[in-house]
Amino acid sequence: MKGFIFQRGFLSAFVVVFHLVLPLLASSENTNINRTRGAAALWLCHHNLSEPFQPAESRIYWQGQGDSNIVVHVYNKGQEEFQTQSETFRNRTKIFPDQLPLGNLSLVIEPVKLGDDRTSSEVVFMSSRTEKVCQWTLYVAAPFQVPKIEIDPTKMTATCSTQGGYPKPEITWKSRDTSQASERTLEPHEVQTSVTLEEDGTYNISSRVNFTESVKSVSCHVYNPTSNQTVSATRDTTDPPPPVSSHTEAIVVAVVAIVIAAIIVSLAVWTYVCCRRRNENGSNTPHWRMASRGLLFYLLCAPVMAQKPVSATVGGSVLIPCSLNLSVHPTRLRFYWQEDDSEKVLFFWDKNGTEGPRAEQYRNRCRAFNTEFSSGNVSIRLDNVNMEDDQKTIWVSAALLDKNNRPVKDFRKECKSTLQVVAPYQGPVLTINKATNTVTCTAHGGYPEPQVSWTGLNKSSAAPLNLQEAQTSSEQNPRDKTYTVTSTVSVKDLKSVTCKVRNPRSNESIEETTKIGVEQLGLSSGAVAGIVIAVVVLIAVGAVAAFHKKHPEVFGQRNNQVCCCQYKVAQQEERNDEEADAAERIELEEQG
Structure with a gap:
């Protein structure tokens, strides 16, 4: 309903603005023009007419510049001509005929498409003479999704992926070393x-970098040059959580939807059965119908009833x-509309169809929907x-006159409403301190002050533990009023920890x-290998000692056999020596 009201009121609201603003503008x-x-897209154009406007003798073309054959819109001799309009702009353009005598040649294109990107146009005004005014170029952007970073600890690579954006972005990677503060x-x-171009004209981005053991975290920044917006993500290289596939997400959504539908059907059936029994007991009023309608009204309207307070995100509408x-x-x-504790006016509507003065801080920020006034909608x-x-x-x-x-x-x-402003937090980033066996969690850029909670897994148990002894502090930026939160917890005897940062206002x-592995606690891979080898050797020695203790006869028999063999070898060597001496004496006697 909100989107419907905005679409119906958008063009009409600009008519009032043109009465006040356009006479002050000069053609440029x-x-x-950058649009999403x-x-x-409002193409502001005000032309100083040299003579009174004659509709029957005037022709106005909103068209492409130079050799372009694009025709955006045509006004010819008192009426709009759509048959000569380029197909791509059909049913998307709007001018303000009642403002043409004042020189207001502005045009609205809605909705803007990616195909409109870099469209250069101008207005050709033809009456007693031909004039070209108000050249413009439209640049179109589509926001990229918040990137996701996947870590491959085996290949030591980080991959950043995002999609749905336009035009091609600029990708920047940053890394933070364990020995560097910046x-x-x-x-x-x-x-x-x-970069992959999708069928809808948007881009799918995948970017990869390598990192070394000294890198603690990496961050990926995706900058849209048209909208001047940047989305980013940061990931600790030591613990990449497994990504949830889109297939798994679809299954979860389907299960939740089925459960909700089952609850609604159960409530409806229960109400029907109970109230029908009441009718059968003598009641003439069709209570089941009233109850069913009441239940349906509640289920459909409950989200709408809770309109106060009104939640708003920084930078949004x-x-x-x-x-x-x-x-x-x-x-x-x-x-x-006025502030409750002051006389500052946000928006003023007078009966003659004009907008009155408002506080400077709300200028050009508030819009009403005058096509809805007749039904009492003054949103x-x-x-x-x-x-x-x-x-x-x-x-x-308000007053009815x-x-x-x-x-x-x-x-x-x-309609008293209280605005509650929120800003989403970025991060968190976890940093391990090997010397103190602690982990520090940092998140920034959010509002209001968050709630930080820790959970951990013990080395001897699979059940998660709520860690209550964390030291948490928050610091507010005096310039943009956002918070940076830092929380530190001991990880002694834990194999993993999770830091959760919750925005209490948006509930996000x-x-x-x-x-928390051995390397995180200060042992190098070489030291770990040495410990493993030493443990294996000790286990082997212990096993041999235990076997010897349990079966001493085996080792005794083997020792006897060894000694016997050694004795026989010695006797054979002695006989060999004697035979050699006798042979030598015989040879000497023969020679003599």
């Missing part, structure tokens, strides 16, 4: 990146809903949410797990 050339796929940006020759019990023409309605949308908006309570006051502009019905401080959690 070669204007670059699916959004609306990060090092990897050189281009150290990075291997592959939030709809502040309000529907008054009235049906009136907009020319008989006057209302304004507003607040853009570019920032930390200063946090915990502000706002309300709307008669023909003499006298109020016949007043609404005072309706991020976590990281690391294993």
